Amino acid sequence: MNPLGKPGIRGWLFIRGLAGTCGLACLFYSVTKLPLADATVVFFLGPTFTAILASIALGESFTFFDGVCASMCMFGVVLVSKPPFLFGPQEGALVDEASDLGRLFAIFCALLGAIMSAISYVTVRKIGKGAHFMVHVVYFGAIASILSPVGLLLLQEYTPLESLKDYGIMFVIGLSAFVGQCLLNQGLQLAPAGPATLMRMNDVAFAFLIDIFIFHQFPDIFSVLGASIIVFMTTALGLHKWYMHTTAHRPSA
Template sequence: AKKKAPCPGLGLFYTLLSAFLFSVASLFVKKVQDIHAVEISAFRCVFQMLVIIPCLIYRKTGFLGPKGQRVFLILRGVFGSTAMILIYYAYQMMPLADATVIAFSCPVFTSIFAWIFLKEKYSLWDAFFTLFAITGVILIVKPPFLFGSGTSGMNEGYSVHLKGTFAAIGHAMLAAMTLVILRKMGKSVDYFLSIWYYVILGLPESIIILFIIGEWSLPYCGLDRLFLILIGLFGLGGQILITKALQVEKAGPVALMKTMDIVFAFIFQIAFFNRVPTWWTVGGALCVVASSTGATIRKWVQSSK
């Protein structure tokens, strides 16, 4: 007899909880405004390293990985840690919902990079979804040459908003490259080992950048220090839960449930920063979500044939 799943919908619950933990971590990043995004990334790497080392020892996976996969692990670590720095910078430079929506365009870039590097099929539908995502980003950015001086609703200067936008787009692209590399490696590499490269390369990268820009400083109050610890723990918890979700549920439903990241970002922005997103942001979010959802469903249907 066919073995029945112990708990239907468990993977979707893991995904929902993962989205919540990632969103809370991004909220704490936004709250810690006196510490540079690169320094926050460094602290997160330290806290995650303290958790990952015992896990690797317990699972007896080693710290280097299979010889044939080490180059991919290094690339995954560099791209992943740089993506983390960029999204933290975006959270500090622009509204939480705007940065989250732009970062959610990652699936569109994943389709493009998978077509280039993995020779996966890229159809006219994929191109349409890409254009739809670009439209959503434009609605959020509101470039003056299209919208005139309609940027008065921003509390920060438009140049700061633009910096955050480029950082969020950079995060989406590097996160997409990370997903392509993970897809290339498949199940031959333990996920904890993948996270290990993520933190062991992210820490020196963050330290080097901090020395170059001269932004290293210890947090002034105990609350900021608590936020830094929670950012590391919640970020790691979100990574583990989304991995467990993909182990017990198909990638399509998991990707669709991931849209809750945007819902939580909107809720947190209103509740904790008393800042209601503009209709342009809402419209842009709908475009990006529709684009990413369409791309995900199409890949899901193709893989199930």
């Protein structure tokens, strides 16, 4: 197995690695500025953007039902983000309360991360089984290793790790991300879109549980309602895609 992949698909592998790196960076930023549940919910608009992008880049169908689901997901994002011109100034936010633009920018980063993840998913579908799933991880890791120090130097002051606990946490983050990338790439290659979407939605439930029981941050009614709309509509969109795919490939009697 060539770790660089076949010559004809290396450009797609580079795009996949670059989009994945940018998407994960946007997610990490939004997580540091927003409650974990809010950032995770917005980031998991990825399947919705994937459906839209796949219809453009891969020629997959995008029906009126898919459009309704996508529109409702955007409404859910409005409820989660709670823009001040609709909901008034927010209290208790993790961002600087002197400016509500901080929360909106963090939401924008989570949305941008969702778009980047959609680009990653579409490129994985484009490549298909033309590359081993570990080749995707090689490109992702290599590009992230190059861009992360550059971004660290340009976007903020260097903050050294101060204890073995900090190093241990960073190691766990890196190991978890590596295992997650391996399983994600193989799952995208093997699993139908519907069940895969359902499995990914578990992240939202875990994010809310971690927020409540570990960080002791309790979501308000708008976040819960917005998250419920996004999860339900994203799941419906994924199942509809799965149904359309299985119907189209069902052998005729």
